[in-house]
Amino acid sequence: MGAVSGVAPAKRLAGDGTRITIADIDEQAMDAVAEQIRADGGRCETWRLDLSDPAALVELHLEIDVLVNNAGIQFVAPSRSTRTRSGT
DSSP states (O other), X not given: OOTTTTHHHHXXXXXXXXXXXXXXXXXXXXXXXXXXXXXXXXXXXXXXOOTTSHHHHHHHOOOOSOOOOOSSXXXXXXXXXXXXXXXX
């Protein structure tokens, strides 16, 4: 989730016990949000990456239960049927 625009949903989910993963190109803002979540007792990891590059997400190999996308990227199909430009 975008570190700056996703603060409220990330903190809410973390407060409910959800492990949060923040992915953003702005490492400083992302780390600040992660520290807020951890200070409140939440679990949070961070990944610096450019979410405008579809291959960047594929490289993470994360299990995602809930995705909050504040990066301005739009999926027009269920995530399981969405393919990158390379077809993977």
